[in-house]
């Protein structure tokens with residue numbers, strides 16, 4: 173029964189894109205008894221479509237061989253998801269194993285409860301050494317870390333500012349490129365750690381977050397390539413509720429030619445909702461040293477001139493914007509891939525591979541032109557789903573089909589470390605899956621809740637449920653719209669089935685499942701937001 177369910181699930185996503193390592197099922201030697209080290213690598217906004225282990229079109233043009241190494245020697249999760257597709261909430265969930273409504277960080281700017289228990293402090297109590305480098309993005313000081321060196325707020329690609337535990341709140345500008353600097357600090361910490369203790373190191377990159385600025389050696393990479401367009405690039409949002417229509421994350425209408433796409437000459441005369449980006453592009457340029465800026469202009473200048481001379485409009489302009497966006501995004505990923513290769517090489521050279529679990533993921537997914545979009549936030553697959561690769565020494569190799577969510581990291585790491593798991597944690601340890609087991613009672617649906625509205629990109633508040641085949645979403649607050657998708661027949665979520673008489677039974681089943689999960693996870697959504705039905 174269970175096997176059938178998961179083969180349907182693979183089918184439902186199979187046409188979104190196919191995995192490269194889909195059939196290995198080799199059971200390795202038993203998991204070592206020694207407590208493993210943990211390396212958790214997380215990028216910011218890396219779409220699974222842009223990681224070649226998942227086999228999608230754009231990643232075939234721009235592969236990620238080093239990140240793929242983790243799956244070649246470990247596990248590739250085919251159905252990994254977040255509970256709220258935006259950065260700070262996702263990071264708070266990773267640390268606590270709780271949904272946003274429990275840890276309090278429902279939106280980007282505030283809410284993290286000071287008394288939240290975070291798994292790194294429990295690891296410390298269990299004798300681990302802990303560290304985090306790179307993006308942090310919560311408005312509270314990192315706790316539970318013996319060492320941290322974290323970026324200011326979103327962080328910058330060029331010459332970013334970091335703060336450290338010794339002087340929290342004092343930000344020091346470091347010359348260089350964020351992805352390289354973050355890896356430098358990770359390796360430096362590994363070099364100087366106390367080797368008598370197991371460790372947990374979190375390496376959290378800024379890339380490939382907006383505004384997608386590559387490092388100098390990759391300015392021209394992929395320039396002659398043409399990345400494939402998603403089938404629904406020119407989506408008209410027909411047949412769906414108002415939420416998809418009212419968003420402001422369209423490549424055509426909301427992606428700026430200056431700040432996002434680096435045509436400096438076009439950094440002017442923007443509609444009111446994009447005026448902020450004029451100063452932001454000036455600020456990003458002003459961060460560069462004169463030499464960096466000269467190199468940048470020498471590369472982008474002539475290409476920008478060719479684009480301006482072509483005087484594009486309409487669909488041609490949309491396609492140009494898409495190509496520039498995807499190329500810059502994939503260039504930032506190339507640097508991430510290089511630096512992950514460097515870190516994996518370090519582990520190998522220092523005999524750490526055999527006793528270190530390596531995790532690669534992103535804080536959420538991202539739109540690579542699907543529905544005509546960039547950004548995330550929606551419960552549609554591209555942003556709800558994340559890449560997730562794990563290499564556990566002695567663990568299973570191959571694909572993991574089960575539904576997993578970012579609430580699961582904290583209990584997994586705590587169990588691996590032999591540390592107590594707090595009773596109120598809402599996730600499940602992934603250890604049985606990593607050992608190749610197929611637990612009969614594994615979850616068969618996922619709950620999602622997004623809150624940040626009104627806000628940038630104008631995505632309405634919504635919650636929903638996804639099972640092996642269907643997804644039900646309710647957009648609420650200043651709108652009351654339900655959507656139902658059959659992911660097996662309609663993997664790109666173009667055809668809203670909600671309200672169709674022949675889906676009456678599915679709608680009822682999915683609503684019951686939704687309310688069951690809201691009760692199970694204790695999300696009092698109906699009371700707080702006056703949901704009528």
Ligand code: SGN
Pocket residue numbers: 216217257258259260280326381382383452547548628629
């Ligand atoms: C910034 C970006 C947005 C993005 C949010 C959230 N604008 O505000 O495009 O949606 O971050 O991203 S920018 O002008 O600052 O680039 S998240 O990954 O941190 O959740």
Ligand code: CA
Pocket residue numbers: 216217258259381535536
């Ligand atoms: Ca993010």
